[in-house]
Amino acid sequence: MTTARDLVRRRLLAALALIGLCGFVALGVWQLERRVWKLDLIARVDARIHAAPVPLAAVDRAAPPGEIEYRRVRVTGTYLQGRDTLVQAVTERGSGFWVLSPLRTQAGTVLINRGFVAGERGSVRAPVPGGIVTVTGLIRLTEPGGGFLRANDATADRWYSRDVAAIAKARVLGPVAPFFIDADASPDRNATPIGGLTVVRFQNTHLIYALTWFALAGLCGFAALRILRAPDVT
Incomplete structure (x- = not known):
């Protein structure tokens, strides 16, 4: 028979699982928000790279570094x-x-x-x-x-x-x-030094992380459901 202590333990485990569910969902949502921010950053940087050059004097040097890079x-x-x-x-x-x-x-x-x-x-x-x-x-x-x-x-x-x-x-x-x-690269292909070798690469793994957090949230939800629906042992 299920004792009061077993019932308390079961409810505690279920509560922990539900807390884990909420926490992992929050992390997944945060990663999706970070993904939106990263995609916007990539788009803005790509636009800067392919834009027509402006005089250096026209650049606001007091602007945040992230707004003038590239x-x-x-x-x-x-x-x-x-x-x-x-x-x-x-x-x-x-x-x-x-x-x-x-x-x-x-x-x-x-x-x-x-x-x-x-x-x-x-x-x-x-x-x-x-x-x-x-x-x-x-x-x-x-x-x-x-x-x-x-x-x-x-x-x-x-x-x-x-x-x-x-x-x-x-x-x-x-x-x-x-x-x-x-x-930029020189029109002369034999010129040295060789310019135009800037590498622009942004790591964007936020979707993978989001799916991982959501999967863990699902496991926590499944565990909480199993615990709450577990039959009493007599």
Whole structure:
């Protein structure tokens, strides 16, 4: 016969299962909301990437970083000679370096990621164009700290991420824009560095997570139903 203690235990288990059901449903709904946000973000970034370039001076630098990243811009200035920075890179073309060069403009200095060069440190050759140049590319956010599980070492001139502030300090550039620009590919297919290698990829697994949470909610609901409908043992 079912005792009062068994009945309390059964009700407690059913209550826990129902709490789990509510919690997992809430998580599933949250993931669906995150999916809507992510799809909107992807659409907005895709529109920026394929939009016509605007003058860099027209970009509101006080805007939130997420609103200016991947905007296509155009900037004119003169490269500062002898101030290049090589940053470790792994691309679809193999391992090598990004070549970051400071461009002096009427509005100040901005770092330009001129593109990728293969080779070993010390053997890389990436001549800096002289005179006035116009660069078209995508705004990218600074990457402080380092990468490849290694910290940037300004003293040894070893860079594993495109940390704008640290590079500006190491190259004594003074005030610079708080972002850098990934230059577009050059019309000359043999030109180096190789521009236009920006990878834009957003992980969007929210639907999978949502289905997982809803499945767990279903299991909790099924368990609660079985517990509540379990016959009394006499």
